[in-house]
């Protein structure tokens with residue numbers, strides 16, 4: 003077990019290119035640096051095709067790389083053996099499990115292959131599958147199968163857990179229970195590297211968020227600080243003779259007071275709103291997409 007604060011993952015200059023001379027080449031990962039400290043939850047965000055899964059699969063030892071230095075739990079995944087693999091847990095993006103085995107049989111079989119596994123029944127309960135423990139896995143719903151994937155990923159008591167879009171297909175209640183589970187794992191000392199498209203999930207779980215675009219990291223920080231100090235500056239918006247006006251300001255009260263003073267006799271400012279950009283707004287501007295309510299966010 004590594005001590006808190008030491009690096010669990012260290013990546014420098016990672017490169018991965020797909021394709022060939024006939025079909026053309028694609029730099030899926032194009033010089034990516036990443037650090038994850040022991041005990042941390044890091045969320046990797048990025049649009050489809052940004053290179054997240056490729057990066058994670060290289061860190062898991064499932065994919066070759068073209069260049070760069072990668073150290074995961076003190077070893078290069080390319081050369082690491084069974085003992086190293088027993089220290090990591092993996093929940094991959096695609097569940098391909100269509101087995102005749104029951105949930106309990108699958109989890110027990112997985113537990114048997116680790117030196118210090120968690121109790122299978124407790125793990126099944128933790129992912130909310132107790133009622134399905136005797137069901138064949140091929141009959142599970144998509145969300146239930148995903149929960150089984152999570153059970154299989156954590157039953158070996160991993161020091162480092164990779165979760166690639168773990169809550170895809172979960173209903174809102176299952177997602178909340180999953181967040182509690184992940185927070186509990188972190189409290190037990192598990193380091194977690196998570197990829198997700200859900201900004202609320204990243205805001206809820208992550209100590210640090212890393213944004214990847216076109217195979218490189220374009221921003222990183224705590225969920226509250228991502229994008230730099232100006233990224234969360236409040237926005238005052240109002241209608242001025244049918245024209246939408248926006249002002250980004252650290253003193254929204256003063257702006258509103260000015261607008262009220264300049265308003266008509268009833269003191270009403272048409273269409274007035276004051277808002278603070280969310281993590282989603284900051285993320286969208288970092289990846290070069292206009293925030294959803296761009297008009298209101300103005301110069302974001």
Ligand SMILES: Nc1ncnc2c1ncn2[C@@H]1O[C@H](COP(=O)(O)OP(=O)(O)OP(=O)(O)O)[C@@H](O)[C@H]1O
Pocket residue numbers: 020021028029030048049050051052053054055056057
């Ligand atoms: N096996 C492969 N062969 C060829 N190209 C691939 C392969 N796997 C991924 N790619 C390409 O590499 C790029 C990065 O893909 P990757 O799956 O790593 O992105 P991602 O950020 O995980 O995307 P998503 O959010 O959609 O899961 C994409 O352009 C993808 O089409």
